[in-house]
Amino acid sequence: MTDPAAVLEALRLELGDAVVTDPARLEAARGDKSGHRSDAPPLAIVDARSIEDVQATMRIATRTRTPVVTRGAGTGLAGAALATTGEIVLSTLAMDRVIEIDEDDLLAVVQPGILNGRFNDLLGERGLWFAPDPASRAISTVGGNIATGAGGLLCAKYGVTRDAVLGLTVVLSDGRVIRTGHRSVKGVTGLDLTALMVGSEGLLGIVVEAIVRIRRRIEGTVATIASYFPDAASAARAASAVSAAGVQPAVMELMDARSLAAVDALLGTTMGAAGAAHLVVQTDGPAAASEASSALAIIESFGGTAELTTDPAEGERLLAVRRAMHPAMERLGTTLIEDVSVPRSALPAMFAAIADVERRFGVTIPTVAHAGDGNLHPNFIFDGDVVPDHIWEAADALFTAALALGGTLTGEHGIGILKRRWLQDELGADQVDLQRGIKAVFDPLGILNPGKVFPPAE
Amino acid sequence: MTDPAAVLEALRLELGDAVVTDPARLEAARGDKSGHRSDAPPLAIVDARSIEDVQATMRIATRTRTPVVTRGAGTGLAGAALATTGEIVLSTLAMDRVIEIDEDDLLAVVQPGILNGRFNDLLGERGLWFAPDPASRAISTVGGNIATGAGGLLCAKYGVTRDAVLGLTVVLSDGRVIRTGHRSVKGVTGLDLTALMVGSEGLLGIVVEAIVRIRRRIEGTVATIASYFPDAASAARAASAVSAAGVQPAVMELMDARSLAAVDALLGTTMGAAGAAHLVVQTDGPAAASEASSALAIIESFGGTAELTTDPAEGERLLAVRRAMHPAMERLGTTLIEDVSVPRSALPAMFAAIADVERRFGVTIPTVAHAGDGNLHPNFIFDGDVVPDHIWEAADALFTAALALGGTLTGEHGIGILKRRWLQDELGADQVDLQRGIKAVFDPLGILNPGKVFPPAE
Structure with a gap:
C-alpha cells in the first residue's frame, strides 16, 4: 500500500x-x-x-x-x-438526481444518492411510486437499498428490492464502467449481474446509476386495522392466520410489549396501556375492503381487540408508530439489531424462540416484525461501542433458531461486520468459497470494502 | 481428456x-x-x-x-x-417429483424434471398455481424454466422466473452440493447465488431441487378480448396504449398476419380472414371487468374490431391459438426464433424495424409478441440444419434495432449457441470478461456446457 x-x-x-x-x-x-x-x-x-x-x-x-x-x-x-x-x-450522497421518469414503461433512472422518501415524493406528483419502502425512507438512499437489498414494509405484496431493479451502471474496482440489465421487463442475456449486485454490500463495484421499476399509485380505499393482543405469540398466530387465509396485506407489522413501551417513551403515546402486543394491518387495491373485513374477523377470533379505519391520515399515523421504532431503540443504548427472516408460518415459533433466549441469557429483546413476510427485528440493547459477550451469545442462539426454522440471518439489512461471524453457518463452507471467488473476479486486489461480509481469513 | x-x-x-x-x-x-x-x-x-x-x-x-x-x-x-x-x-427429466407443497407459506419444493403443466395441474387441485408460464408448458420442465430464465405469457403482471425462485440445491462441477437461498420471502445473506443461477444455462452447476413461490388461484371473472387490426403496427400501438393507460392485463399477445396464417394452417382455423393482426387481452383479479372495459375502448379507438368474453372455455380457446404458434412454425421449416425484448412503449417501433428488415433482406418474419412486457418472437424460417448467411445478417440487423431501442437480445429463451455471436454487442467486452471469470469460479475445468453462451475463444 x-x-x-x-x-x-x-x-x-x-x-x-x-x-x-x-x-x-x-x-x-x-x-x-x-x-x-x-x-x-x-x-x-x-x-x-x-x-x-x-x-x-x-x-x-x-x-x-x-x-x-x-x-x-x-x-x-x-x-x-x-x-x-x-x-x-x-x-455517493451528492449524486442524488432523478435522471428520468418514464410513465409509459414504468421505470425511472436514478443516481444512487437520492433519498427513498424524496424519490417517492417526486414520483407521487405524477401518481407513481417506488415499492421498496424501508422504515428509514426519509433518511436512506436508493443506492443503499440496492447495496443491502433493503426491503421494508411492503415486500410481501410488492416485492423485494431485487425485483425492482432492472439495470445498473457500475464502476469496477479499477475504474472501468459496465452497464448491466436493460430497460425492458424481461431480459436473460448472460449471467444476471444486476441481481448479483443487489445486496452485494460494496464488495463488487460501485453502483452509480440504476434503472428501477416504478408503479402506478394504487387507487381506492386503504383500510388500516390497529389491534392489541395479550402477548406477542397470539399476535403472531393471528398474523400467520391472516396470510394463510389468502388475505394479502400491503403492510402487516407486529410490535411486542417492550417495543410499544419504547415508542411510547419517544412519542408520548400510551399504546402500552392498551395491550402487550400490537398488530397493524393495511390493505389496499380493489379488494381492500373485503380483505380488511376478513383480516378483522381473524384478528378478533385470535383474541385481538381491533379497530378499523379507512381514513388515510389515521392510517398513516398508525404506521408512523412503526417507523418510530428505530429512533426509540437508539434512545435506549447501542443496539445490535437482528434481522432474521423465517417462513411466515414460523412466526409464532420464532417469537417463542425469542422469549426462550430472553430467559436463558437474562436479556430483554424488544422485537418488531414485518409479519406479512416473516421478517423480524429483535433488538439487543447495551451500553458502549463494544458488543458484550453475553449479547453475542444470545444473538447466536437466536440465529440458530431462525436457521432451524428454514429462515435466514438477514432479511434486508445485510451482513456487514455485525453478522459475518454467522455467514458460514447459513451458507456452508463451499458456498462461502464460491462467493469469495466471485468477489475476487470483481476485485482482484481486495480493495472494495475489505473485512465486510466475509469473516477475516484465519 | x-x-x-x-x-x-x-x-x-x-x-x-x-x-x-x-x-x-x-x-x-x-x-x-x-x-x-x-x-x-x-x-x-x-x-x-x-x-x-x-x-x-x-x-x-x-x-x-x-x-x-x-x-x-x-x-x-x-x-x-x-x-x-x-x-x-x-x-434430469426423471427427477420429476413435487417434494412439498406448503399452502401457508405459498412455496413448493420440486425436482427439476417436473413439467410446468403437470406441476400446475397438481397445484390447481389445491387452488394454487405457479406463475412462470411458457407457451410450451405442456412439454417443458420447471428446471428448464430456471436454467433459461424462461418467462412466458404472464410476466408483466406476475413476474419473471427469477422472482419465483426462492432457493436452489445445486450440484457443482466436482460433485459437491450447495444450497442457496431460503424458504422465507426475504433474505440477503451474502451474494445472491440463487438469482445468479437463474438463467445460467448449465454453465455454473446442475439444479437438482428448487424452492419456488406459488400463488393462490386468482378468484373472480377472467375477461378475454380478441381483436383484429389491419396491420401489426396498429395492434402494437393499441397494446402500448393499453399498458400506458394503467391497465395491467394478465395476458396480452399479439400475432401478425404471417403467424395467423401459419396457425390457421395447423389448426384449420380462419383467423387470417378476419384481419391482418390479432391482439388477445386477458384481465383477471378484482378489477378484471373494469380493466377489460378500458382495454376494449382503447382497442376500438385504435381501429381494432374486438369482442369480449367472460366465458372461461372461450378465453382458454383464444389462448390455445397463441400456444399453437411454435408447432405451427415447426411445420414451415427450421426456425431461428428470435426473442428480443424492448420497453413496452417501443413495441410499435420494433414492429416497424421488423418490417424494414423483411424488405431489406427479402425474408418473411412471422412475429408474435408478449405485448404486455415488450417481448417479441420474430421467426426466421429456412430449410435444413444450417442457418443461411442472409438469415444471420437479417437477424443481426434485427438485434441491432432491439438494442438501439433499449432492449435485449433475449427476453426468455437464453443465449445458447444461437445468440452467442451477439453476446458482447449487448454486454460489452468488460462485462463478458467478468461473466467468464464467474464461470471459471464455478467450473475451473470448463466441463459444464462448454461452447454455450460465450463465443468460442479466438
Missing part, C-alpha cells in the same frame, strides 16, 4: 474540492445507524459528483492499493459502510 | 442402468425445439434418478475432464442443451 499522504495528494490533484478531510465528517464515517463504530477515522472522503469522479477515485485506489468504502446516507444497520484507518470513503 | 470408452465404463460401473447409449436417444440429444442440431451424437446419457446420481456423474466428469450438458425435456429454443461428440448428457 502507498503512503497515505501520497494517496491524499493524488486524490486532491485529480478531484480537488471533492476530497474532504474535515475531522467531523471523517468521525461520522466511522459509524452507521447500528450505533457501532470502527476503531479509527478513515483517510478521506470523496464526495463524488459524477461517474467520472467515481472512476477517478477507483483508478487512484487501484494504483495505490488503497481500500475504498462506498457510502450513502450512513443509515445501514449492519456496519457495512463503516470506514477505518487508511480507507477512502467514496460517498 | 480420458479415453471415451474409459469414461463410459466408469459411468456404468457407478450408475448402472441409468447410463443410456441407445442410438435413438443419443440422436435426440443432438437437437432441441429450435430445430438446430449438433454435428454428432454425444457419448452417453445419464438418466439421473437422484441427487446422488448427479453427484456421481459430476465426480466422474471432473476426474476424466469430460464435458457435461445438462438437459431437461429438450424444448429449448436457443440450442443451450445440444450435445455433441464426447459429451455426457445429464438428464
Whole structure:
C-alpha cells in the first residue's frame, strides 16, 4: 500500500474540492445507524459528483492499493459502510438526481444518492411510486437499498428490492464502467449481474446509476386495522392466520410489549396501556375492503381487540408508530439489531424462540416484525461501542433458531461486520468459497470494502 | 481428456442402468425445439434418478475432464442443451417429483424434471398455481424454466422466473452440493447465488431441487378480448396504449398476419380472414371487468374490431391459438426464433424495424409478441440444419434495432449457441470478461456446457 499522504495528494490533484478531510465528517464515517463504530477515522472522503469522479477515485485506489468504502446516507444497520484507518470513503450522497421518469414503461433512472422518501415524493406528483419502502425512507438512499437489498414494509405484496431493479451502471474496482440489465421487463442475456449486485454490500463495484421499476399509485380505499393482543405469540398466530387465509396485506407489522413501551417513551403515546402486543394491518387495491373485513374477523377470533379505519391520515399515523421504532431503540443504548427472516408460518415459533433466549441469557429483546413476510427485528440493547459477550451469545442462539426454522440471518439489512461471524453457518463452507471467488473476479486486489461480509481469513 | 470408452465404463460401473447409449436417444440429444442440431451424437446419457446420481456423474466428469450438458425435456429454443461428440448428457427429466407443497407459506419444493403443466395441474387441485408460464408448458420442465430464465405469457403482471425462485440445491462441477437461498420471502445473506443461477444455462452447476413461490388461484371473472387490426403496427400501438393507460392485463399477445396464417394452417382455423393482426387481452383479479372495459375502448379507438368474453372455455380457446404458434412454425421449416425484448412503449417501433428488415433482406418474419412486457418472437424460417448467411445478417440487423431501442437480445429463451455471436454487442467486452471469470469460479475445468453462451475463444 502507498503512503497515505501520497494517496491524499493524488486524490486532491485529480478531484480537488471533492476530497474532504474535515475531522467531523471523517468521525461520522466511522459509524452507521447500528450505533457501532470502527476503531479509527478513515483517510478521506470523496464526495463524488459524477461517474467520472467515481472512476477517478477507483483508478487512484487501484494504483495505490488503497481500500475504498462506498457510502450513502450512513443509515445501514449492519456496519457495512463503516470506514477505518487508511480507507477512502467514496460517498455517493451528492449524486442524488432523478435522471428520468418514464410513465409509459414504468421505470425511472436514478443516481444512487437520492433519498427513498424524496424519490417517492417526486414520483407521487405524477401518481407513481417506488415499492421498496424501508422504515428509514426519509433518511436512506436508493443506492443503499440496492447495496443491502433493503426491503421494508411492503415486500410481501410488492416485492423485494431485487425485483425492482432492472439495470445498473457500475464502476469496477479499477475504474472501468459496465452497464448491466436493460430497460425492458424481461431480459436473460448472460449471467444476471444486476441481481448479483443487489445486496452485494460494496464488495463488487460501485453502483452509480440504476434503472428501477416504478408503479402506478394504487387507487381506492386503504383500510388500516390497529389491534392489541395479550402477548406477542397470539399476535403472531393471528398474523400467520391472516396470510394463510389468502388475505394479502400491503403492510402487516407486529410490535411486542417492550417495543410499544419504547415508542411510547419517544412519542408520548400510551399504546402500552392498551395491550402487550400490537398488530397493524393495511390493505389496499380493489379488494381492500373485503380483505380488511376478513383480516378483522381473524384478528378478533385470535383474541385481538381491533379497530378499523379507512381514513388515510389515521392510517398513516398508525404506521408512523412503526417507523418510530428505530429512533426509540437508539434512545435506549447501542443496539445490535437482528434481522432474521423465517417462513411466515414460523412466526409464532420464532417469537417463542425469542422469549426462550430472553430467559436463558437474562436479556430483554424488544422485537418488531414485518409479519406479512416473516421478517423480524429483535433488538439487543447495551451500553458502549463494544458488543458484550453475553449479547453475542444470545444473538447466536437466536440465529440458530431462525436457521432451524428454514429462515435466514438477514432479511434486508445485510451482513456487514455485525453478522459475518454467522455467514458460514447459513451458507456452508463451499458456498462461502464460491462467493469469495466471485468477489475476487470483481476485485482482484481486495480493495472494495475489505473485512465486510466475509469473516477475516484465519 | 480420458479415453471415451474409459469414461463410459466408469459411468456404468457407478450408475448402472441409468447410463443410456441407445442410438435413438443419443440422436435426440443432438437437437432441441429450435430445430438446430449438433454435428454428432454425444457419448452417453445419464438418466439421473437422484441427487446422488448427479453427484456421481459430476465426480466422474471432473476426474476424466469430460464435458457435461445438462438437459431437461429438450424444448429449448436457443440450442443451450445440444450435445455433441464426447459429451455426457445429464438428464434430469426423471427427477420429476413435487417434494412439498406448503399452502401457508405459498412455496413448493420440486425436482427439476417436473413439467410446468403437470406441476400446475397438481397445484390447481389445491387452488394454487405457479406463475412462470411458457407457451410450451405442456412439454417443458420447471428446471428448464430456471436454467433459461424462461418467462412466458404472464410476466408483466406476475413476474419473471427469477422472482419465483426462492432457493436452489445445486450440484457443482466436482460433485459437491450447495444450497442457496431460503424458504422465507426475504433474505440477503451474502451474494445472491440463487438469482445468479437463474438463467445460467448449465454453465455454473446442475439444479437438482428448487424452492419456488406459488400463488393462490386468482378468484373472480377472467375477461378475454380478441381483436383484429389491419396491420401489426396498429395492434402494437393499441397494446402500448393499453399498458400506458394503467391497465395491467394478465395476458396480452399479439400475432401478425404471417403467424395467423401459419396457425390457421395447423389448426384449420380462419383467423387470417378476419384481419391482418390479432391482439388477445386477458384481465383477471378484482378489477378484471373494469380493466377489460378500458382495454376494449382503447382497442376500438385504435381501429381494432374486438369482442369480449367472460366465458372461461372461450378465453382458454383464444389462448390455445397463441400456444399453437411454435408447432405451427415447426411445420414451415427450421426456425431461428428470435426473442428480443424492448420497453413496452417501443413495441410499435420494433414492429416497424421488423418490417424494414423483411424488405431489406427479402425474408418473411412471422412475429408474435408478449405485448404486455415488450417481448417479441420474430421467426426466421429456412430449410435444413444450417442457418443461411442472409438469415444471420437479417437477424443481426434485427438485434441491432432491439438494442438501439433499449432492449435485449433475449427476453426468455437464453443465449445458447444461437445468440452467442451477439453476446458482447449487448454486454460489452468488460462485462463478458467478468461473466467468464464467474464461470471459471464455478467450473475451473470448463466441463459444464462448454461452447454455450460465450463465443468460442479466438
